[in-house]
Amino acid sequence: VIANALQKTLNLRVLPPRGRALPLQKPCVLWFTGLSGAGKSTLAGALKDALDARGCPNTSLDGDVLREGLCSDLGFSEDDRRENIRRVAHVAGLMARANLVVLVTLVSPIRASRDAARALLSPHEFLEVFVDAPLSVVQQRDTKGLYARARAGENIQLTGVQAPYEAPEAPELRIDSSACTPAEARDRLLGLLASRGVIPQQAARVIHLP
Numbered sequence: 478v479i480a481n482a483l484q485k486t487l488n489l490r491v492l493p494p495r496g497r498a499l500p501l502q503k504p505c506v507l508w509f510t511g512l513s514g515a516g517k518s519t520l521a522g523a524l525k526d527a528l529d530a531r532g533c534p535n536t537s538l539d540g541d542v543l544r545e546g547l548c549s550d551l552g553f554s555e556d557d558r559r560e561n562i563r564r565v566a567h568v569a570g571l572m573a574r575a576n577l578v579v580l581v582t583l584v585s586p587i588r589a590s591r592d593a594a595r596a597l598l599s600p601h602e603f604l605e606v607f608v609d610a611p612l613s614v615v616q617q618r619d620t621k622g623l624y625a626r627a628r629a630g631e632n633i634q635l636t637g638v639q640a641p642y643e644a645p646e647a648p649e650l651r652i653d654s655s656a657c658t659p660a661e662a663r664d665r666l667l668g669l670l671a672s673r674g675v676i677p678q679q680a681a682r683v684i685h686l687p
């Protein structure tokens with residue numbers, strides 16, 4: 478009753494029960510790239526919560542987690558980074574075949590590697606999200622202490638400081654995480670998915686009843 482009243486009064490669509498998929502979801506790989514500390518994992522986590530709340534099947538492939546298992550034999554040389562991305566891209570492709578929205582969070586500093594990942598999928602299935610923030614901001618955040626280690630002279634091939642970061646030239650979305658809140662960024666990500674037909678339009682603006 479409350480749901481119907483709200484729906485009429487506010488002209489909002491009310492969600493089906495949690496966990497039930499809305500129809501029409503299309504698979505895609507959302508590839509978050511950016512410097513360490515830019516906010517890739519934070520934003521993918523916020524988006525994941527929003528997708529879960531809307532019943533949109535999704536999964537996450539996070540660089541740190543994968544380096545503990547599937548990619549534990551790889552370091553941070555250029556060759557190893559390329560191989561890391563190749564493996565993750567293939568796994569992401571398989572997960573997309575299972576109709577999931579796949580949230581990949583990897584620094585993925587080399588443009589050619591990201592383009593190779595893109596080439597594994599249909600053109601509309603790969604969405605590159607450039608999570609951008611000035612180096613000074615990510616150095617200040619320094620969530621993992623990596624920038625401090627590099628500053629202290631340790632050679633850890635840190636992207637943006639000791640190793641190059643090749644920014645995307647034409648990402649599907651660029652988010653400056655120093656200029657918006659995670660919630661604003663999450664809503665832009667939902668908007669991107671809706672505009673590409675990955676999730677239904679109404680899923681980008683639905684509300685949840687308690």
Ligand SMILES: Nc1ncnc2c1ncn2[C@@H]1O[C@H](COP(=O)(O)OP(=O)(O)OP(=O)(O)O)[C@@H](O)[C@H]1O
Pocket residue numbers: 511512513514515516517518519520541582583584608618620621653654655656657658659662
């Ligand atoms: N608007 C914002 N969007 C995302 N993160 C933000 C924002 N504002 C502040 N932060 C903070 O910035 C940090 C981003 O860290 P996060 O681990 O998400 O980065 P990352 O890109 O995944 O780094 P890494 O490549 O090292 O895993 C978090 O501590 C987060 O709380």
Ligand SMILES: [Mg+2]
Pocket residue numbers: 517518519539541582
């Ligand atoms: Mg991360």
